[in-house]
Amino acid sequence: MDRFLGWVTKLVLVFLYVPIVAVVVYSFNASPRTSSWEGLSLRWYVELFGDGPLLKTLQTSLIVGIFAAGLATAIGFLSALALTRYRFKGRAFFLGAIVLPLIIPEIVLGVALLTVFGSSGIKLGVVTLVLGHLIVALPLTTLIMMGSLSSLDPSLPEAATDLGCTPWQTFTRVLFPLTRSAMLASFLLSFTTSFSNIVISTFTSGVGTTTMPLRIYSMLKTGITPEINALGALLILLTLVIIFAVGLQQMRRILVGAEEKDQAPDAAPDTISLQTATTER
Amino acid sequence: MVTTAAQTAKPATVVKPRRKPRIQNGYAWLLLTPGLLSVLLLAVWPMVLVGRNSFATSDQYGAVTGGFTFESYLALFDPVYAKTMGYSLGIAAINTVLCLIIGYIVSNYIVAQSPQRQSLLLLLLIVPFWTDFLVRTFAWITLLGNGGPILWFAHLLGIPLDPLVPSQTAVMLALIYAFLPTAVFPIYASMRGIDPSLKEAATDLGCGWWQTHARVIAPLSTPGIIGAALLTFVPTLGVFVIPVLLGGGKELLVGNLIVTLYTEFRNQPMGAALSMVLLVLMLLSIAIGALLLKARKRSA
Incomplete structure (x- = not known):
């Protein structure tokens, strides 16, 4: 058995990769229609970089992604x-509050944001996109940073304070260097969350601030083109780069919790991962 | 020792020596302010407004005019909406069950591998998981559509197959593809904490494969299975991209209805009511999950 x-598992893995491979292979198809194969060509990549409207949406997505990821990480x-550093009343409650957006179905959060922006007269645009993506990314970055900070020896920042560091110095000289990789992970992962988001963007983008996924979606409604496959191949490449930059170890800790062997045998397990937060709620 | 996901989420309080906090808790409040403000202004308050709007009346253009009525909720029982609701629940249930079964099988395989192989297999799961959702969706148009490899292969074998896009098969495949990686991680995380000797003991005591899993492994993986179900069921209901791109927009999910109600019909109260239904379903499934976990703990 x-x-x-x-x-079965091997078949499932094939199932997971067939679509990805298909996108990459078909992006090199010379034929202007995806329905026939006419040999290899880089033509669609060239066309991609000449597609003005698409590049405009790429710019919007980059700006929104960088701001949303920066804010979410900070x-x-x-x-x-x-x-992680303070014990205070209602701590569990506040942890729950911060990860609350995780349990609201994304589409519901999207219409809720549309409602609030509409009723308060905020014009839909880059700002509303950033705010929308920020709230989706915030639980992710908070949990990643909690994982990193809770494995940090609390006496290190305390020592810095004792030695006369201001809070800012403690941050730049102790906390930041020690949590740099988690910060990078938070930034990159929330950037991709924003960059590929379509649900929240559907409700928070305004005229002239169409994001790239929204543009791809509307292009796809009229049918798939080899150009979209070329774009897809580049996005797959971007995914690989991000996973590599974040590091497999870090990725694993975020998705499935820490390694057993990393935990001291008598210490309480200190893992906070995305899925534990979801099961907890 | 069984380290389940739910247990690991508890913060480490055991090893911390008792010490007076050097900095007053006022600092904690200061640090929490931006996060709490974000959640209040961008999640809690918007949800309150949606809840309010779901009971509001609207003018003929669908704009909210205040008042209090259950009309929007009652309108959801209209056959058109009820049909979509029923269809969505069915699709979401099938998707969840399939993702849980496949997720269980895959996790069960991975945990039995050497650490190096586990890392490799996890990487193989992470790549599709983190690949752009739209890319993962339109890949199926290429694969199943006219002139795609699947049709080509079928014709090669002499099977007359029509293009599968748009079709319900394509929608189902894309949904499983979208949610499977999400479902694997929590189950794997739970299973990894199970002491392998328990499985051996069960086998030694004469349990067959089925019994070992039904009585030992599956019950111990409950937190992960529940987590996976939570991440699959209600989120599937809210999907709107897949039915449009792969189903030809004929059979819609609740997500499509919400988008249509808000962006095309501009019927805010009804859109809000439908959104509240999704939210309540999510809260209900969390509550059921928590109850199941509690029951399991009591019986253990």
């Missing part, structure tokens, strides 16, 4: 610092 299930760091 286990052998049989091993084969706010996530501050929240995580409060939640």
